[in-house]
Amino acid sequence: MTNPLVQIKDLEIGIPHPRRETLTIVRRANFDVNYGELVGIVGESGSGKTMVCRSLIGTLERRGATVVSGQVLFEGEDLAHASEVQWKKLRGSEIGYVPQSALAGPNPVLTIKAQLAEALKNSKSSESIAAQSKALLALVQIRRVDIVMKQYPSQLSGGMRQRVMIACALAQNPKLLIADEPTTGLDVTVQAQIMKLLKEIRQDFGTSIVLISHDLALVDDVCDRIVVMHAGATVEVGTVADLFQPKHPYTIALNRSRIDIAIPGSELITIPGNAPSVGEWASGCRFAMRCQFQQSDCLIGDHPDLMNITNSHQSACLHMELLGGENA
Amino acid sequence: MKVSNSSAGAKRKYRREGTFGLVAGFGMLLLLLLAGFIFPLISKYDPNQPGLTPLLAPNMENYFGTDILGRDIFTRVFDAVFIDLGTSLVGVVIPLTVGTIIGTLLGISKRKRINSLVGSLIDGINAFPFLIFVIAIISFVGPGIPSILLAICLMNWARYARVARTRAVVVNDLAYVEASRTLGYSKPRILFKHIIPNVSSETVAYALSDFIIVIIGVAALSFLGFGVNPPQAEWGLMIRDGAQVITLAWWPTVFPGLALCWTGIAVAFIAEGTNRRLKESNPK
Amino acid sequence: MREHLIEVKNVSVTFGSGSNKVEAVKNVSLTLSAREPIGIVGESGSGKSTLARVLAGLQKPTSGEVFFDGEPVYRGSRSYSKEQRHLVQMVFQDPYGSLNPQMTGISAVAEAIRFHQKSDKEEAKLHAFMLLEKMGITELDAKKKPRQLSGGQRQRVSVARALSANPSVLLADEPTSAIDQSAQAQLLNLFRGLLDEGLAIVLVSHDLGVIRYLTERVYVMKDGQFVESGDTEKIFANPKEEYTKLLLASIPGKLGNDLT
Numbered sequence: 013m014t015n016p017l018v019q020i021k022d023l024e025i026g027i028p029h030p031r032r033e034t035l036t037i038v039r040r041a042n043f044d045v046n047y048g049e050l051v052g053i054v055g056e057s058g059s060g061k062t063m064v065c066r067s068l069i070g071t072l073e074r075r076g077a078t079v080v081s082g083q084v085l086f087e088g089e090d091l092a093h094a095s096e097v098q099w100k101k102l103r104g105s106e107i108g109y110v111p112q113s114a115l116a117g118p119n120p121v122l123t124i125k126a127q128l129a130e131a132l133k134n135s136k137s138s139e140s141i142a143a144q145s146k147a148l149l150a151l152v153q154i155r156r157v158d159i160v161m162k163q164y165p166s167q168l169s170g171g172m173r174q175r176v177m178i179a180c181a182l183a184q185n186p187k188l189l190i191a192d193e194p195t196t197g198l199d200v201t202v203q204a205q206i207m208k209l210l211k212e213i214r215q216d217f218g219t220s221i222v223l224i225s226h227d228l229a230l231v232d233d234v235c236d237r238i239v240v241m242h243a244g245a246t247v248e249v250g251t252v253a254d255l256f257q258p259k260h261p262y263t264i265a266l267n268r269s270r271i272d273i274a275i276p277g278s279e280l281i282t283i284p285g286n287a288p289s290v291g292e293w294a295s296g297c298r299f300a301m302r303c304q305f306q307q308s309d310c311l312i313g314d315h316p317d318l319m320n321i322t323n324s325h326q327s328a329c330l331h332m333e334l335l336g337g338e339n340a
Numbered sequence: 341m342k343v344s345n346s347s348a349g350a351k352r353k354y355r356r357e358g359t360f361g362l363v364a365g366f367g368m369l370l371l372l373l374l375a376g377f378i379f380p381l382i383s384k385y386d387p388n389q390p391g392l393t394p395l396l397a398p399n400m401e402n403y404f405g406t407d408i409l410g411r412d413i414f415t416r417v418f419d420a421v422f423i424d425l426g427t428s429l430v431g432v433v434i435p436l437t438v439g440t441i442i443g444t445l446l447g448i449s450k451r452k453r454i455n456s457l458v459g460s461l462i463d464g465i466n467a468f469p470f471l472i473f474v475i476a477i478i479s480f481v482g483p484g485i486p487s488i489l490l491a492i493c494l495m496n497w498a499r500y501a502r503v504a505r506t507r508a509v510v511v512n513d514l515a516y517v518e519a520s521r522t523l524g525y526s527k528p529r530i531l532f533k534h535i536i537p538n539v540s541s542e543t544v545a546y547a548l549s550d551f552i553i554v555i556i557g558v559a560a561l562s563f564l565g566f567g568v569n570p571p572q573a574e575w576g577l578m579i580r581d582g583a584q585v586i587t588l589a590w591w592p593t594v595f596p597g598l599a600l601c602w603t604g605i606a607v608a609f610i611a612e613g614t615n616r617r618l619k620e621s622n623p624k
Numbered sequence: 625m626r627e628h629l630i631e632v633k634n635v636s637v638t639f640g641s642g643s644n645k646v647e648a649v650k651n652v653s654l655t656l657s658a659r660e661p662i663g664i665v666g667e668s669g670s671g672k673s674t675l676a677r678v679l680a681g682l683q684k685p686t687s688g689e690v691f692f693d694g695e696p697v698y699r700g701s702r703s704y705s706k707e708q709r710h711l712v713q714m715v716f717q718d719p720y721g722s723l724n725p726q727m728t729g730i731s732a733v734a735e736a737i738r739f740h741q742k743s744d745k746e747e748a749k750l751h752a753f754m755l756l757e758k759m760g761i762t763e764l765d766a767k768k769k770p771r772q773l774s775g776g777q778r779q780r781v782s783v784a785r786a787l788s789a790n791p792s793v794l795l796a797d798e799p800t801s802a803i804d805q806s807a808q809a810q811l812l813n814l815f816r817g818l819l820d821e822g823l824a825i826v827l828v829s830h831d832l833g834v835i836r837y838l839t840e841r842v843y844v845m846k847d848g849q850f851v852e853s854g855d856t857e858k859i860f861a862n863p864k865e866e867y868t869k870l871l872l873a874s875i876p877g878k879l880g881n882d883l884t
Contacts, residue, residue, distance in 0.1 A: 227876055518677075538724070
């Protein structure tokens with residue numbers, strides 16, 4: 013199919029409040045997810061990356077947020093203002109979700125068997141629930157399936173719990189899997205395994221995966237395409253190859269502060285200051301205050317839109333010509 | 341916590357969450373206290389002196405009517421304010437303080453024997469039926485406000501201690517407490533400046549809801565005859581007296597009852613306001 | 625000044641007893657010298673945090689000895705003496721629990737400064753502002769309570785608090801694990817600057833990438849024991865143990881790929 017599976021268009025998300033102005037937390041988010049693609053969304057805390065994904069799974073309301081404008085297209089259908097009834101049909105069967113490892117997790121009072129059974133509730137397969145459950149656990153590379161089925165989440169390690177969450181998310185073979193910082197708080201060895209697992213799932217089943225992370229090095233490693241977000245806006249979108257020559261100062265700065273390519277003992281080039289918090293967004297480009305290439309027109313008007321550099325590579329920088337040969 | 345969307349433009353002022361509850365609650369209590377101070381002073385009636393026509397319905401002379409002994413109920417209701425509020429306050433503050441300290445010390449202590457000994461004591465007290473305990477104390481010391489207070493304090497501290505102990509165990513393991521140890525702070529400093537303030541956030545929250553229970557408890561004990569000595573006005577006592585003539589007259593029961601409700605609602609407002617304030621700063 | 629600041633000899637830490645025994649640390653020895661930052665790397669459950677707490681004076685070993693500047697650290701039920709206590713400080717993993725939620729950054733740091741330098745309130749406050757500024761915390765942020773700060777900012781306040789005691793050794797237990805990549809870079813830069821100023825650092829982490837950036841010697845820990853140790857560069861170039869190779873391959877990004 014040539015049409016993308018997911019299209020986020022000019023998305024603006026805000027938190028309305030009865031007595032105050034609506035607080036905008038995402039403005040000018042634009043990116044696509046194609047079929048069978050692993051897309052990484054990178055940004056600092058507060059960049060809005062989690063909120064954008066909430067709009068794709070329908071949990072914005074729960075956080076008191078709504079889509080103010082723009083479109084959230086899934087297979088051509090706009091879900092920006094979808095009802096809970098519509099979401100219930102999509103969740104699990106079309107769109108799966110794996111939460112942050114540190115926060116939610118499998119229901120602590122259900123055994124893994126019960127957990128999987130619940131995820132498989134609406135499965136259309138003709139096989140028994142038990143057989144499907146075992147197949148799912150094998151899929152996420154859990155050995156000793158019979159033992160694990162009978163255990164409670166508290167008896168499993170963090171890594172195994174996340175695998176169970178991935179299994180539940182994949183239960184109905186959804187077209188899209190959203191993994192929200194799935195390895196935060198887990199050891200790097202476990203993280204490496206889970207990343208490998210995600211790649212295999214994409215390979216074997218053609219599932220599109222959206223991976224949210226704050227770690228550019230990780231996303232660089234694992235994903236096909238990368239979406240970089242800063243202060244509620246998408247500032248650069250491109251394939252991993254495209255981003256070898258990043259065309260936005262924020263991406264360049266993130267790249268430079270990576271530890272995996274740093275020279276031991278030398279000074280890490282960090283991004284000055286902090287990302288502006290929600291509610292304190294100035295006019296113009298929201299990265300301008302921290303940008304070494306700042307020009308006078310960067311501070312006025314609206315936040316710049318994404319501009320095409322090539323078919324696959326876009327950047328929201330007004331002055332890409334200044335970035336020269338800055339390399340990853 | 342955060343100002344709404346605007347940096348350059350006019351900053352719109354907004355109220356912090358929970359302000360309504362706090363203002364309403366404390367306002368109501370303040371009004372009650374003022375009334376309890378002023379009205380008995382300016383009233384032409386002696387609250388404890390019988391002599392008026394008994395069981396007069398509320399009228400222009402006796403706003404709340406008179407009771408069976410011919411005393412002005414209006415004056416009596418407000419004469420009882422300090423007794424009721426004061427007793428309940430003491431009945432909350434003392435167990436709160438004692439319970440928080442003992443519970444915290446228990447929570448951070450590593451000595452197994454003391455911990456299980458006092459722990460069992462706490463659990464035992466908490467399980468003990470309150471009324472029997474009160475009766476026991478009264479039979480030793482005699483009825484009256486001091487006895488009620490004694491009974492309440494002796495029993496209630498254990499409930500705070502349990503809350504405090506659970507919280508103290510958690511706080512003790514937190515990184516900043518360990519940091520205060522590596523920084524070499526003295527034990528008293530760590531206890532009073534770092535542990536107890538974070539334990540008391542829980543126990544004070546508990547105290548707010550406990551206040552209502554204690555007020556009702558004091559009134560109930562007086563209702564049962566264990567509390568205040570007549571002729572001193574006290575809401576529970578007044579309700580009891582009024583209950584005896586409820587078929588003849590509703591006002592001797594209802595007005596002291598309303599005073600109790602007023603207090604209860606005020607405290608509920610304060611509790612809700614405090615809750616919202618805390619939620620605002622710790623959205624989770 | 626002795627050659628070794630800290631010496632750990634055959635230390636074991638066992639929790640519980642009987643069938644519930646957990647041997648968190650088994651017969652571990654290491655040395656720390658000034659100007660030679662070391663790293664202890666391992667997954668969760670390896671015992672590295674327990675070992676860090678032993679070094680910090682918070683956990684008495686079940687057996688073995690720990691020496692600081694030649695003197696035994698654990699005597700009887702006490703750990704570091706009053707004179708030595710301030711010389712070894714620690715930054716903890718959890719940025720959310722590492723600061724008193726009811727104290728602003730400035731009061732936490734000022735308290736530490738007053739305690740250690742016996743200065744008066746005003747002086748201590750001034751000094752605290754300067755120290756926090758050095759850590760990249762503005763005056764405005766210093767007056768905020770922990771819940772209003774980001775994870776990275778909280779870690780830097782914790783570092784400032786630790787430095788208030790004027791230590792010679794700073795133990796950092798997974799300082800970068802719970803914060804963003806960009807905040808990690810800021811924190812590591814901070815540590816590197818402190819190293820240049822002569823502070824001895826022990827970095828405990830599960831991420832070899834971070835260890836490589838900061839340390840010169842590394843101890844690889846698994847199930848309470850050291851399975852490999854040596855110069856950081858040499859370990860990266862030529863890892864001997866399978867477990868070390870696994871850790872190296874897990875580093876996110878280019879390092880992990882280049883090394884597999």
